[in-house]
Amino acid sequence: MQGFIHDDFLLTTEPARRLYHEHAERMPIFDYHCHLSPAEIYENKQFSDIGEAWLAGDHYKWRVLRANAVPEKYVTGNASYRDKFDRFAAIMPCLIGNPIYHWSHLELKRFFGIDELLSSQTADSVWERANSKLKSPDGAARSLISESNVRALCTTDDPVDDLRYHRLLAEDNSFTTKVLPTFRPEKALDILSAGYPAYLQKLGAASGIYVRTLDDVKQALAARVEYFASCGCRLSDHSFGAPDFTVWDEGAAEEAMSKALAGEQLLDYEVAAYQSAIMDFLGGLYADKGFAMQLHIGAIRNLNTQRFRSIGVDIGCDSIGDTIPAASLAALLDRMAVRGKLPRTILYTLNAADNDKLIAAAGCFQDESTAGKIQFGSAWWFNDHFDGMTAQLKSLANIGVLSRFVGMLTDSRSFLSYPRHEYFRRVLCELVGGWIASGMAPADYDGIGKIIEDICFNNIWQYIGLE
Numbered sequence: 462m463q464g465f466i467h468d469d470f471l472l473t474t475e476p477a478r479r480l481y482h483e484h485a486e487r488m489p490i491f492d493y494h495c496h497l498s499p500a501e502i503y504e505n506k507q508f509s510d511i512g513e514a515w516l517a518g519d520h521y522k523w524r525v526l527r528a529n530a531v532p533e534k535y536v537t538g539n540a541s542y543r544d545k546f547d548r549f550a551a552i553m554p555c556l557i558g559n560p561i562y563h564w565s566h567l568e569l570k571r572f573f574g575i576d577e578l579l580s581s582q583t584a585d586s587v588w589e590r591a592n593s594k595l596k597s598p599d600g601a602a603r604s605l606i607s608e609s610n611v612r613a614l615c616t617t618d619d620p621v622d623d624l625r626y627h628r629l630l631a632e633d634n635s636f637t638t639k640v641l642p643t644f645r646p647e648k649a650l651d652i653l654s655a656g657y658p659a660y661l662q663k664l665g666a667a668s669g670i671y672v673r674t675l676d677d678v679k680q681a682l683a684a685r686v687e688y689f690a691s692c693g694c695r696l697s698d699h700s701f702g703a704p705d706f707t708v709w710d711e712g713a714a715e716e717a718m719s720k721a722l723a724g725e726q727l728l729d730y731e732v733a734a735y736q737s738a739i740m741d742f743l744g745g746l747y748a749d750k751g752f753a754m755q756l757h758i759g760a761i762r763n764l765n766t767q768r769f770r771s772i773g774v775d776i777g778c779d780s781i782g783d784t785i786p787a788a789s790l791a792a793l794l795d796r797m798a799v800r801g802k803l804p805r806t807i808l809y810t811l812n813a814a815d816n817d818k819l820i821a822a823a824g825c826f827q828d829e830s831t832a833g834k835i836q837f838g839s840a841w842w843f844n845d846h847f848d849g850m851t852a853q854l855k856s857l858a859n860i861g862v863l864s865r866f867v868g869m870l871t872d873s874r875s876f877l878s879y880p881r882h883e884y885f886r887r888v889l890c891e892l893v894g895g896w897i898a899s900g901m902a903p904a905d906y907d908g909i910g911k912i913i914e915d916i917c918f919n920n921i922w923q924y925i926g927l928e
Contacts, residue, residue, distance in 0.1 A: 526552065619646075
């Protein structure tokens with residue numbers, strides 16, 4: 462009997478199957494945005510069991526556990542990983558329709574050869590079989606990466622990070638996957654945070670610059686960009702809710718800094734002025750250093766105050782926020798473009814209502830320097846499911862140029878998440894194969910197959926500059 466995850470999973474037409482098996486399936490992975498720990502990669506972390514590998518730090522799974530009334534003890538609390546795993550196994554049959562159902566069974570199949578559907582009845586068997594591998598050399602972090610055919614990956618790193626483990630990995634010839642840092646200055650932009658003054662002290666210590674003024678912040682960030690570049694960095698990353706980049710007032714930006722350092726309340730206008738000034742400056746740095754700039758837009762953070770106070774951040778209590786005004790995004794990109802300092806940029810939105818808006822805006826800033834210079838990034842977070850991926854691909858094809866798309870990323874903290882690339886590739890081939898089957902696209906398997914290969918790997922490899 463054919464298992465749930467079979468060779469033609471999600472592929473319902475012959476053209477889709479042909480595109481996937483002849484082109485997408487064999488392509489390596491460049492996971493250009495993830496949250497893996499470079500220390501765990503360097504130290505070749507060995508997981509205690511599937512409970513730890515799956516449930517430690519995965520807020521996607523934490524949300525569905527809570528939605529099934531699982532006590533917090535078995536989510537982020539002090540229950541054993543076996544007990545947490547059993548609770549997760551018990552709710553799996555309830556997750557039909559959620560991408561976690563597909564992802565989890567893909568991971569069981571690809572890493573452990575397990576065809577059984579996860580449930581309370583199969584929990585013991587899955588636990589034993591998965592743990593047998595995870596406790597062996599083949600289950601260590603580096604082996605999981607290599608087994609997944611990952612050519613390179615980019616972690617997410619604060620400007621104050623010394624990048625020690627990236628440097629050590631670069632010197633380690635025994636591990637061929639490139640592990641590159643990403644410059645993420647989120648704390649330097651979060652001027653409303655109570656920890657902002659203390660963070661500036663850390664930034665000053667890392668850069669060797671005493672930070673008290675707006676210009677000091679810029680120079681400290683510039684020093685760290687230079688250092689990150691020396692360690693192989695090719696990307697920056699920024700996350701915003703619905704920022705207002707139409708405000709341009711350096712005097713108000715200076716006032717915002719003074720107030721923040723004095724513990725005074727800031728006006729919305731001052732916050733916007735500060736963020737606009739810093740982002741404009743950073744964009745110029747990125748253009749000069751050849752970094753691509755990623756903008757993740759539309760998240761609203763820490764909605765559950767009680768849980769935020771008791772557990773902290775990144776625990777599954779962020780959500781989809783309001784859409785970004787088109788004028789705000791345009792102001793940021795245009796200000797850089799006018800100065801000739803617009804870097805290669807990848808735009809992501811958490812609010813799918815912004816899909817077409819971002820693609821249309823990106824098209825206004827394309828130029829001869831790079832094919833697909835301004836990208837509309839892959840379906841992100843609450844959108845990285847079958848329907849969300851399909852919608853993102855369709856919008857990009859309709860309003861932009863699908864063939865130049867830089868493809869999928871995991872945005873994950875898990876070493877077992879690489880089958881999400883396979884999932885994306887199957888969705889991509891199902892969509893494009895469907896066009897061939899219905900006559901909307903020609904049966905040009907060489908030409909369209911090359912486009913599939915480019916989206917899966919070649920485009921991002923060239924875009925980041927790793928030829």
